[in-house]
Amino acid sequence: MTLRYALLALLTAQPMTGYDLAKAFHVSVGHVWHAPDSQIYPELKRMAADGVVEVESVTRGPSSTKLRYSITPAGSAAFSDWMAEPFEYPLERDPAHLRAAYFEWADPVAARAVLTKHIDHYSTLRAQWQGQLDAIRDRSHPTLRRRLETDQAHPAEAIVAFKEFTYEGFVERADHEIAWARRGLELVDRFAPAGVA
Numbered sequence: 001m002t003l004r005y006a007l008l009a010l011l012t013a014q015p016m017t018g019y020d021l022a023k024a025f026h027v028s029v030g031h032v033w034h035a036p037d038s039q040i041y042p043e044l045k046r047m048a049a050d051g052v053v054e055v056e057s058v059t060r061g062p063s064s065t066k067l068r069y070s071i072t073p074a075g076s077a078a079f080s081d082w083m084a085e086p087f088e089y090p091l092e093r094d095p096a097h098l099r100a101a102y103f104e105w106a107d108p109v110a111a112r113a114v115l116t117k118h119i120d121h122y123s124t125l126r127a128q129w130q131g132q133l134d135a136i137r138d139r140s141h142p143t144l145r146r147r148l149e150t151d152q153a154h155p156a157e158a159i160v161a162f163k164e165f166t167y168e169g170f171v172e173r174a175d176h177e178i179a180w181a182r183r184g185l186e187l188v189d190r191f192a193p194a195g196v197a
Contacts, residue, residue, distance in 0.1 A: 047075070126170075
């Protein structure tokens with residue numbers, strides 16, 4: 001159900017077509033909650049059936065139409081209720097940390113490969129998250145710009161500050177994971193059998 005609320009969050013800024021909503025999703029809340037288009041479009045249909053969004057057919061070119069979604073008062077209420085609900089953290093399922101706990105069993109080359117992949121993964125994520133953070137800070141992020149233009153209910157500084165806070169946390173998480181993996185590489189080198197490179 002979290003996907004529903006991620007989509008409602010985007011629609012609080014303005015009505016959007018399914019295509020525009022999916023595009024906005026992937027460059028904003030998609031960094032916080034991953035979902036492919038194959039999940040987004042069916043969820044939009046369920047949301048319309050449940051009355052949390054309304055759907056309007058709008059003209060697209062001379063001979064076709066597209067569907068535009070907007071949040072309903074029931075959708076706004078559902079989003080507000082969801083924001084107030086406590087949530088449970090999911091149980092951890094982390095293959096890199098699980099393997100690291102038993103690296104004494106691993107070939108040093110394989111252990112290094114796991115840790116190097118971990119560094120590469122979080123370095124890529126860090127670059128993406130830092131890019132989002134920079135676009136939030138200079139207010140060039142398209143979804144944020146739209147929200148700042150349309151949201152009359154919340155102070156602009158609060159809108160920006162909470163998004164900065166979120167992406168700062170992501171960047172810090174990436175830095176932590178990269179530093180952790182580098183310490184792991186040092187441990188692998190320290191405990192590698194003599195002559196094993």
